[in-house]
Amino acid sequence: MSRRKTERLLNLVICLLATRRPLSAEHIRQAVPGYDADNDEAFQRMFERDKNELREIGIPIEVHKDPWEEDPGYRIVRQAYELPEITLEPDEAAVVGLAAQVWQRASLAEAASGALLKLRAGGVETDEAYGVLGGALELRVDTQDPAFPALWEAVRDRRAVRFAYRAAASQNVLTRTVEPWGVVSRRGRWYMVGHDRDRDAPRVFRLSRIGGAVTTVGRPGSVVVPEGVDIKSMVVYSDAAIRERTALVRVRQDTCQGLRQVAKAVRPVGDGWDELEVDFTDPGRLAGWIVGFAADAEVVGPPDARDAVICRLKGALA
Amino acid sequence: MSTADRLPRLLALVPYLMSHPGAQVPEVAKIFGLSEKQLIDDLQLVWMCGLPGHTPGDLIDVSWDGGEIVIDNADTIARPLRLGVDEASALLVALRLLAEMPEFGERDALARVIAKFEQASGEGAAAVSSQVAVEVDAAPDALPSVNEALRRGRRLSLRYYVPGRDEITPREVDPMRLVVVDGRPYLSGWCYRAEAVRLFRLDRMLSVDVLDVPADPPADAVPDEVTPGVFRPSPTDELVELELTAAGRWVAEYYPCERVTELGEGRVRVALRARDQGWVVRLALRLGDTGRVISPASLDESVRAAATAALNRYESIF
Numbered sequence: 001m002s003r004r005k006t007e008r009l010l011n012l013v014i015c016l017l018a019t020r021r022p023l024s025a026e027h028i029r030q031a032v033p034g035y036d037a038d039n040d041e042a043f044q045r046m047f048e049r050d051k052n053e054l055r056e057i058g059i060p061i062e063v064h065k066d067p068w069e070e071d072p073g074y075r076i077v078r079q080a081y082e083l084p085e086i087t088l089e090p091d092e093a094a095v096v097g098l099a100a101q102v103w104q105r106a107s108l109a110e111a112a113s114g115a116l117l118k119l120r121a122g123g124v125e126t127d128e129a130y131g132v133l134g135g136a137l138e139l140r141v142d143t144q145d146p147a148f149p150a151l152w153e154a155v156r157d158r159r160a161v162r163f164a165y166r167a168a169a170s171q172n173v174l175t176r177t178v179e180p181w182g183v184v185s186r187r188g189r190w191y192m193v194g195h196d197r198d199r200d201a202p203r204v205f206r207l208s209r210i211g212g213a214v215t216t217v218g219r220p221g222s223v224v225v226p227e228g229v230d231i232k233s234m235v236v237y238s239d240a241a242i243r244e245r246t247a248l249v250r251v252r253q254d255t256c257q258g259l260r261q262v263a264k265a266v267r268p269v270g271d272g273w274d275e276l277e278v279d280f281t282d283p284g285r286l287a288g289w290i291v292g293f294a295a296d297a298e299v300v301g302p303p304d305a306r307d308a309v310i311c312r313l314k315g316a317l318a
Numbered sequence: 319m320s321t322a323d324r325l326p327r328l329l330a331l332v333p334y335l336m337s338h339p340g341a342q343v344p345e346v347a348k349i350f351g352l353s354e355k356q357l358i359d360d361l362q363l364v365w366m367c368g369l370p371g372h373t374p375g376d377l378i379d380v381s382w383d384g385g386e387i388v389i390d391n392a393d394t395i396a397r398p399l400r401l402g403v404d405e406a407s408a409l410l411v412a413l414r415l416l417a418e419m420p421e422f423g424e425r426d427a428l429a430r431v432i433a434k435f436e437q438a439s440g441e442g443a444a445a446v447s448s449q450v451a452v453e454v455d456a457a458p459d460a461l462p463s464v465n466e467a468l469r470r471g472r473r474l475s476l477r478y479y480v481p482g483r484d485e486i487t488p489r490e491v492d493p494m495r496l497v498v499v500d501g502r503p504y505l506s507g508w509c510y511r512a513e514a515v516r517l518f519r520l521d522r523m524l525s526v527d528v529l530d531v532p533a534d535p536p537a538d539a540v541p542d543e544v545t546p547g548v549f550r551p552s553p554t555d556e557l558v559e560l561e562l563t564a565a566g567r568w569v570a571e572y573y574p575c576e577r578v579t580e581l582g583e584g585r586v587r588v589a590l591r592a593r594d595q596g597w598v599v600r601l602a603l604r605l606g607d608t609g610r611v612i613s614p615a616s617l618d619e620s621v622r623a624a625a626t627a628a629l630n631r632y633e634s635i636f
């Protein structure tokens with residue numbers, strides 16, 4: 001943005017804030033320096049662009065259309081423009097300071113620091129030095145997936161999205177069209193929850209499996225989030241399931257420390273080996289873990305868990 | 319800050335100067351992330367703007383004699399612009415994340431702050447911030463002791479599990495900071511075993527005792543910078559190449575890869591750095607027929623040897 005343009009926009013903001021009655025475009029043309037006095041069309045174009053730029057940074061420009069006036073009038077209503085009076089106690093200021101440094105990537109980190117700057121400009125002291133737990137607590141959230149900014153905007157603007165997606169372990173990439181209900185971070189992964197239009201059902205998508213650009217579909221405001229939807233509970237998957245079966249695993253002494261930690265029983269069986277009872281749900285998942293201990297662990301039973309391990313080991317040799 | 323952000327900055331700068339009469343050039347430049355020269359340039363621009371008419375009496379009056387900034391005649395823009403939806407949402411989502419934190423000591427302040435921001439930022443931000451959520455892990459057993467040690471400045475004695483090496487080691491650690499990354503808590507502290515600052519996952523602390531010894535980390539110890547990503551392979555670690563089928567692609571999502579090459583039909587070749595060969599062998603065994611070590615070839619031989627040894631156990635028993 002050129003210096004002259006910044007000057008013109010700042011003068012325009014002051015002009016529209018200072019006026020009580022709405023001003024016509026022609027009036028504004030006279031009052032704000034920098035508008036073309038001779039070429040009507042050039043002025044109209046410039047004025048339209050200026051209004052859009054102000055709206056983009058969140059300045060509410062009110063348009064009045066009186067039936068007895070030919071031209072619309074413009075003004076900025078002070079109450080809609082100004083940050084309301086906020087006061088923060090020292091403990092509240094510390095919490096805000098902590099919250100403001102959570103985001104690690106450009107879009108949200110800038111939004112958070114922009115908010116902090118406005119608060120300070122409004123006379124609110126957000127003392128980051130005070131801190132919570134004597135400054136020894138820090139929270140960080142990363143939004144590294146390239147799809148994140150587009151999905152944040154889609155959720156904000158309540159707009160459907162379209163993107164290329166590869167489902168887990170799938171050989172194919174398919175185009176999906178989804179009405180987003182929200183995005184959730186769980187254990188370092190971001191998920192989008194929403195209504196999948198092609199499948200006509202709620203679905204969960206992992207952001208890291210979205211390939212390429214996310215495009216918006218339809219108008220802003222067209223997505224309705226069904227009442228009572230709990231987006232967080234939708235991304236809790238099977239690892240919360242009850243572990244209903246028990247495997248018997250023989251392990252060499254002084255090995256398999258991780259396995260021993262979760263075992264509900266450990267007993268020595270001689271010859272330098274122990275026997276563990278380990279709860280599990282899915283034989284495949286159990287096998288994936290046990291094979292990592294190679295010749296230090298052996299599943300005795302049940303047979304399907306034992307076979308799953310043998311199958312996995314043969315696979316590694318194939 | 320890019321030039322496109324200049325207008326929003328000026329609309330925060332003027333109110334800041336109004337609410338902090340006599341502020342110093344260096345201090346204000348720092349708060350707004352500017353060089354002193356850039357700040358002066360902003361002040362010069364502001365000085366050219368004002369109410370329609372633009373006679374000397376209409377213009378904003380700014381001086382910075384001796385580095386002390388005094389501003390006058392800027393009542394129209396004396397208050398900052400209200401928070402935008404992104405700004406308010408970025409703070410509100412972060413504040414709600416704090417509310418989820420187990421053992422968070424400032425709950426009362428937090429509730430007050432959330433109420434204030436929801437009120438000050440309107441419906442849009444409140445809605446968005448309920449659609450973006452960061453889930454926090456259930457409180458690990460170690461959390462109360464770690465918090466206590468941080469609060470009282472005491473050394474900790476840990477039994478710590480390292481899954482990569484399947485090892486449990488005793489450690490004495492002087493706690494420096496509790497860092498919650500993507501909803502998962504870590505302790506950053508001076509480890510006497512490593513004689514360096516280390517990051518410990520709380521859910522891998524098998525036992526933790528607060529010692530009656532004051533924490534005394536070396537004066538020049540800096541808490542580990544945890545961003546971006548907690549798992550940071552070192553460039554000196556060995557580069558390992560794996561080929562994965564569609565069912566093994568999860569590896570590329572879970573571990574930071576230096577290269578990911580699509581091979582068609584969902585297959586992919588990845589290159590990642592591994593500190594520990596044992597870890598790679600474990601991973602390859604777990605992958606079974608869904609992944610294979612391509613290089614170094616010696617590592618593939620270790621995988622095969624481990625798989626053969628393990629299979630021998632299964633075949634020798636019956």
